[in-house]
Amino acid sequence: MKEEKKPVIIYGGSFDPPHKGHLALAAAALRQFEPSALYFVPGFRTPFKDFRPVPFAGRKAMLKAALAAAGLAGRPEVKISSFEARLGRVVYTYETLAYFRRLHPGAPLYFLLGSDCLAGFKKWRRWRSVLKCANLLAGLRPGHTPGRGVPFTALAGRFPRVASSDLRAELFLGGKPAGLHAPVLRLIEERGLYLGRERERLKKMIMPERYAHSLGSARLAVALAPALGVPAQQAALAALLHDCARDMAVPALVRYSLKNAPRTPRLRALIKEAPVLLHAWAGAERARVEFGIDDPEILEAIRLHATGAPGMGPLARLIYVCDLAAPGRAFAEAALVRKLACRDFNAAFLAANYVKLVYAFSGGGWVHPLSISLWNSLQEKKKG
Numbered sequence: 001m002k003e004e005k006k007p008v009i010i011y012g013g014s015f016d017p018p019h020k021g022h023l024a025l026a027a028a029a030l031r032q033f034e035p036s037a038l039y040f041v042p043g044f045r046t047p048f049k050d051f052r053p054v055p056f057a058g059r060k061a062m063l064k065a066a067l068a069a070a071g072l073a074g075r076p077e078v079k080i081s082s083f084e085a086r087l088g089r090v091v092y093t094y095e096t097l098a099y100f101r102r103l104h105p106g107a108p109l110y111f112l113l114g115s116d117c118l119a120g121f122k123k124w125r126r127w128r129s130v131l132k133c134a135n136l137l138a139g140l141r142p143g144h145t146p147g148r149g150v151p152f153t154a155l156a157g158r159f160p161r162v163a164s165s166d167l168r169a170e171l172f173l174g175g176k177p178a179g180l181h182a183p184v185l186r187l188i189e190e191r192g193l194y195l196g197r198e199r200e201r202l203k204k205m206i207m208p209e210r211y212a213h214s215l216g217s218a219r220l221a222v223a224l225a226p227a228l229g230v231p232a233q234q235a236a237l238a239a240l241l242h243d244c245a246r247d248m249a250v251p252a253l254v255r256y257s258l259k260n261a262p263r264t265p266r267l268r269a270l271i272k273e274a275p276v277l278l279h280a281w282a283g284a285e286r287a288r289v290e291f292g293i294d295d296p297e298i299l300e301a302i303r304l305h306a307t308g309a310p311g312m313g314p315l316a317r318l319i320y321v322c323d324l325a326a327p328g329r330a331f332a333e334a335a336l337v338r339k340l341a342c343r344d345f346n347a348a349f350l351a352a353n354y355v356k357l358v359y360a361f362s363g364g365g366w367v368h369p370l371s372i373s374l375w376n377s378l379q380e381k382k383k384g
């Protein structure tokens with residue numbers, strides 16, 4: 001009699017970071033199917049979508065830590081595959097399954113996924129080939145009804161939804177999400193992943209109150225980023241660093257600007273009339289040199305966070321608003337602009353420009369022409 005082969009389970013995902021939801025699903029699949037192998041297959045992450053994704057080695061280390069915490073380390077059938085990472089490009093599931101099919105001829109293949117992925121399954125590249133090659137295996141969330149017409153096997157049990165994107169947003173701000181195992185959190189801290197390294201360096205450059213303001217701006221920026229199509233990490237990083245030169249003493253700031261940011265618009269007038277404003281251009285330069293930021297959008301956002309300028313990009317507009325409206329700002333307009341930003345970002349941007357100009361004019365002194373140009377350009381837009 002022909003011996004029935006044991007199943008093989010493929011668990012694809014970004015695992016950025018691997019969380020308790022992933023491990024609960026894997027543990028249930030191991031219990032229910034007793035497979036000969038369960039492969040975690042961390043995918044390549046596109047820098048376009050993720051800005052600065054955690055490299056494969058970091059995600060593999062976190063996955064190992066999560067497996068140990070969940071009591072799955074050391075089981076010979078549990079493996080981490082570098083198949084997709086080795087290719088260094090986006091790999092479609094049908095390609096991954098074809099690879100494992102060759103590796104395990106004759107064994108029933110199962111592709112493990114969260115039930116929320118089922119709804120969009122028919123949009124996957126060559127989804128029919130996926131179904132031909134493997135059975136889908138899904139863990140259902142309480143109260144969740146999966147998409148119709150996609151055959152799948154449900155894992156026994158109910159699985160809470162934990163989204164990696166929510167965890168990342170929390171991690172960028174230095175949070176310790178409950179959805180992660182403690183050893184994973186420790187590893188993130190040790191390696192300075194998810195902007196940990198940048199936050200530590202920033203803390204040494206600015207006063208504690210300033211750091212709290214930067215963190216508050218970043219919290220707001222991360223919350224508003226999806227509506228503007230800005231990646232959360234890019235928003236968090238720009239907001240964290242926007243005031244990195246704000247606590248330099250004026251003489252040092254002037255010296256620094258003359259030497260390192262000589263193309264600051266209206267440099268001489270700034271030095272004479274409003275030297276503190278130099279921190280925006282000096283900050284962009286420090287972000288570039290001391291934090292290795294080469295992203296032009298982040299540098300633009302830091303440069304223009306105080307004055308604004310016509311034609312700012314979405315990230316620069318976001319940071320301009322979040323700097324003014326960050327939680328913890330002492331003036332009443334901050335809370336109003338913050339509330340408005342959640343409903344209508346463009347209106348909040350206009351309001352932020354107004355509040356900043358009123359503040360500048362009420363001082364009775366010189367106002368940077370970029371701020372006035374921004375005001376005029378927004379008025380023209382309103383009429384046009």
Ligand SMILES: [Fe+2]
Pocket residue numbers: 242243246279305306323
């Ligand atoms: Fe500032």
Ligand SMILES: [Fe+2]
Pocket residue numbers: 213242243323
């Ligand atoms: Fe600020």
